[in-house]
Amino acid sequence: MKISTKTKYGLRAAIYLAEKGKEQGFHSIKQIAKSENISPDYLEKIISKMEKAGMLKSQKGAKGGYSLARPAKRIKLGEVVNALEGDNYFVQCLSGKGKVCAQCKKCAAQNFWQKFQEKLDSFLDSVSLEDIIKNKF
Amino acid sequence: MKISTKTKYGLRAAIYLAEKGKEQGFHSIKQIAKSENISPDYLEKIISKMEKAGMLKSQKGAKGGYSLARPAKRIKLGEVVNALEGDNYFVQCLSGKGKVCAQCKKCAAQNFWQKFQEKLDSFLDSVSLEDIIKNKF
DNA sequence: ATAAATCCGACAATAATTGTCGGTTTTATT
DNA sequence: AATAAAACCGACAATTATTGTCGGATTTAT
Ligand code: SF4
Ligand code: SF4
Numbered sequence: 001m002k003i004s005t006k007t008k009y010g011l012r013a014a015i016y017l018a019e020k021g022k023e024q025g026f027h028s029i030k031q032i033a034k035s036e037n038i039s040p041d042y043l044e045k046i047i048s049k050m051e052k053a054g055m056l057k058s059q060k061g062a063k064g065g066y067s068l069a070r071p072a073k074r075i076k077l078g079e080v081v082n083a084l085e086g087d088n089y090f091v092q093c094l095s096g097k098g099k100v101c102a103q104c105k106k107c108a109a110q111n112f113w114q115k116f117q118e119k120l121d122s123f124l125d126s127v128s129l130e131d132i133i134k135n136k137f
Numbered sequence: 138m139k140i141s142t143k144t145k146y147g148l149r150a151a152i153y154l155a156e157k158g159k160e161q162g163f164h165s166i167k168q169i170a171k172s173e174n175i176s177p178d179y180l181e182k183i184i185s186k187m188e189k190a191g192m193l194k195s196q197k198g199a200k201g202g203y204s205l206a207r208p209a210k211r212i213k214l215g216e217v218v219n220a221l222e223g224d225n226y227f228v229q230c231l232s233g234k235g236k237v238c239a240q241c242k243k244c245a246a247q248n249f250w251q252k253f254q255e256k257l258d259s260f261l262d263s264v265s266l267e268d269i270i271k272n273k274f
Numbered sequence: 275a276t277a278a279a280t281c282c283g284a285c286a287a288t289a290a291t292t293g294t295c296g297g298t299t300t301t302a303t304t
Numbered sequence: 305a306a307t308a309a310a311a312c313c314g315a316c317a318a319t320t321a322t323t324g325t326c327g328g329a330t331t332t333a334t
Contacts (some may be wrong), residue, residue: 001138001139001140001141001144001218001222002138003138003250004138004321004322004323005322006321006322006323008246008250011246011249012246013238015245015246017246023186026279028279028280029276029279029280030278030279036240037240039323039324039325040322041324041325041326042324042325043196044280045282045323045324047280048281048282051280052198058279058280058281059279059280059331059332059334060279060280060281060330060331060332061150061202061277061278061279061280061330061331061333062276062277062278062332062333062334063278063279063281063332063333063334064279064280064331064332064333065279065280066277066280077249077288081138085138090322102219103149103173103174103299106148106267108152108156108270108272109145109148109149109152109269109270110267112214112264112269112274113140113145113268116260116261118258119256119257119260120257123253124253130247132246132249133245135245135248136251137252141291141292141330142289142292143291143292145298163310165310165311166308166310166311167309167310176292176293176294178291178294178295179293179294180311181311182292182313184311185311185312185313188311190290195310195311196300196301196310196311197299197301197310197312198299198300198302198308198309198310198311199300199301199302199303199307199308199309199310200301200302200303200310201300201302201309201310201311202303202310203310203311231324239275244296247304258312
């Protein structure tokens with residue numbers, strides 16, 4: 001049960017953008033990577049995922065870059081984590097994707113994992129990027 | 138952010154033992170593996186870890202096997218998860234093991250991950266094996 | 275026209291997880 | 305005493321996931 005470095009990098013990038021928020025404009029991968037000490041090539045993939053998930057917006061070409069798609073207050077951590085950790089269901093029986101585990105009928109664990117996941121999701125959705133940069137949560 | 142199958146298997150084995158609780162005596166890897174449809178060789182390694190962590194006790198030799206080391210009520214899920222997921226710190230800066238991340242000083246994410254980890258741990262420690270088999274939590 | 279950036283997919287390197295195996299030791303039963 | 309059933313242990317193989325790199329294509333401000 002770990003957080004991937006991908007997600008950790010992604011969150012730091014998002015925080016970077018949230019902090020720069022007031023100085024409107026776009027911030028390039030290069031800038032962010034340098035400031036956060038992350039491989040630019042890898043960071044690009046990460047940020048690209050976040051952009052596709054709709055939390056960042058991009059500007060191509062010279063002077064381009066990325067910025068938050070919305071005010072930091074309206075970007076919840078759940079969004080960041082979901083975008084980067086992928087289909088993050090704890091157990092397959094909760095994924096809703098066809099395949100049911102052979103033990104499903106007699107499995108007492110199922111309800112527990114479900115509740116665990118709910119707890120977790122609700123916490124992640126209760127914290128926004130703004131909360132983080134203001135250190136209030 | 139996934140639960141490893143190791144942990145899922147381990148929990149199911151623990152639940153198995155908790156359910157059989159009243160019929161005192163030991164239950165072999167073979168039995169558990171068959172009932173839960175898990176590779177016996179793999180399950181052995183998993184159960185061995187749990188035994189070393191002190192939540193199971195073992196009896197060697199013929200008619201031997203495993204049982205819970207304590208009443209199900211006093212085995213919390215946190216114990217199971219910790220034993221099997223290993224050193225499960227979300228971020229290295231929280232591991233307390235020397236190495237500090239280069240970004241540590243200016244990292245706004247740190248507090249968040251810490252709080253997240255606490256939430257998680259406190260939930261896991263609030264649920265016992267008994268709660269699970271009685272489906273009350 | 276140029277340079278700076280996003281965008282995209284393929285791929286390589288590394289690490290972690292999952293699973294297998296062969297043997298040793300212990301112990302209840304016969 | 306012999307046997308069989310089990311835990312115990314470490315090495316290793318197979319598979320999968322993560323992390324990271326690269327080369328080029330496209331877009332756009334200057
Ligand atoms: S074993 Fe239980 S919790 Fe795991 S996938 Fe199957 S039904 Fe779900
Ligand atoms: S980047 Fe921040 S949260 Fe991650 S290890 Fe470093 S100090 Fe901790």
